[in-house]
Amino acid sequence: MATDRMEALSNLESFVRSAEQHSFSAAARLLALTPAAVSRNVAQLEKNLGVQLFQRSTRKLLLTEAGEQFLQAVRGNLTGIQTAIADISQNAGQPAGTLRLSLSPGFGLEHILPLMPEFLARYPAVRLDWQLSNRQVHLVEEGFDAAIGGGIELAPGVIARRLAPVHVIWVAAPELLHERGYPSHPSELSQWPAVQMRSPQSGKLHQYGFKGPAGETVTPILNARFIADDPDALTRAALLRMGVAALAMPHAVAHLQSGRLVRVLPDWYADLGSINLYFSSHPAGAGLMPAKTRVFVDYLVAEFGRLQLAARFRQEFPVPS
Missing domain, CATH: 3.40.190.290 (D-Maltodextrin-Binding Protein; domain 2)
Structure with a gap:
């Protein structure tokens, strides 16, 4: 159960960073992951939500209308969750x-x-x-x-x-x-x-x-x-x-x-x-x-x-x- 929650958080972070950078590759560099891993995380998030978050092209990632709304809803909360996890899980x-x-x-x-x-x-x-x-x-x-x-x-x-x-x-x-x-x-x-x-x-x-x-x-x-x-x-x-x-x-x-x-x-x-x-x-x-x-x-x-x-x-x- 805890593993599922951490995977969901990882998927969210991959989505937010990809949206900010307009690129899976750029997000991957920030997250120390491969572009393929970031792309899989975002795809899994889209599957779980049942909506498409990005319009994908060979040049750039563009948010869909649903993706734009979701980004505004989760971006600030993601920082708070990551902060809490880092402070609690590492050295009490x-x-x-x-x-x-x-x-x-x-x-x-x-x-x-x-x-x-x-x-x-x-x-x-x-x-x-x-x-x-x-x-x-x-x-x-x-x-x-x-x-x-x-x-x-x-x-x-x-x-x-x-x-x-x-x-x-x-x-x-x-x-x-x-x-x-x-x-x-x-x-x-x-x-x-x-x-x-x-x-x-x-x-x-x-x-x-x-x-x-x-x-x-x-x-x-x-x-x-x-x-x-x-x-x-x-x-x-x-x-x-x-x-x-x-x-x-x-x-x-x-x-x-x-x-x-x-x-x-x-x-x-x-x-x-x-x-x-x-x-x-x-x-x-x-x-x-x-x-x-x-x-x-x-x-x-x-x-x-x-x-x-x-x-x-x-x-x-x-x-x-």
């Missing part, structure tokens, strides 16, 4: 299961990964599954439990917790500054070789408005000699003396402290908002958030406070001149 309600997290490669490896051994030691029944990417994800639609970054849409059921500011500063290799001297105003940077970020989302070059000590805001026109859609590539290029770079403090601070990069125009910076921890919660309230997500959020916020990372990522953080 203790945090357990796979926690899927999206975050940028450089920031994640430099600042978040070193915190994870202690987290896993505290919660041995939790498994971390990371997607390292600079793109902005759709948390709920893509099946993530949490994401770290900025600019993610706060869709229904998504909560943002501020971790630190995003302050962008100008940096360059000391050898480049020895060759060219120090600029006194951002407008002079148009005469310098530069490395510049391209947005992974829009494909446009990043152009930041830098605030000066007198309240002036300047957006320099750069002579970009190297363009990349990854901030770690820009950091590496700056270290190789390829040009002046506008870097967010999390990418720059360690190199500033080591002296491998030097801050240029130290009275100027751009404020791009904040680094946030995004996580999904059950629509009925945070009390039904999976235990694995709740403890991850609490742990990461506490560690950012203990290590004073928010202060470390502020543009006024003291570094050698």
Whole structure:
């Protein structure tokens, strides 16, 4: 009897994920199943309900009218059922299961990964599954439990917790500054070789408005000699003396402290908002958030406070001149 109930739940999950992804193959990747298994689960659900839920074609899955109505009825309830099963069946309600997290490669490896051994030691029944990417994800639609970054849409059921500011500063290799001297105003940077970020989302070059000590805001026109859609590539290029770079403090601070990069125009910076921890919660309230997500959020916020990372990522953080 319990097996039948679990099979019914698996069939429901296959249906919901297939409807969200418009594809059995995409749903299978999320569920760690084969496309054939997902297709069988959906077919079994249709047989049990006595209705057709999808119009199938070689290109895309389309919901029937009955399928659309059924999806709206079961989608929210499925999350609550899965949460309850995971929390009760694994370690008597203790945090357990796979926690899927999206975050940028450089920031994640430099600042978040070193915190994870202690987290896993505290919660041995939790498994971390990371997607390292600079793109902005759709948390709920893509099946993530949490994401770290900025600019993610706060869709229904998504909560943002501020971790630190995003302050962008100008940096360059000391050898480049020895060759060219120090600029006194951002407008002079148009005469310098530069490395510049391209947005992974829009494909446009990043152009930041830098605030000066007198309240002036300047957006320099750069002579970009190297363009990349990854901030770690820009950091590496700056270290190789390829040009002046506008870097967010999390990418720059360690190199500033080591002296491998030097801050240029130290009275100027751009404020791009904040680094946030995004996580999904059950629509009925945070009390039904999976235990694995709740403890991850609490742990990461506490560690950012203990290590004073928010202060470390502020543009006024003291570094050698």
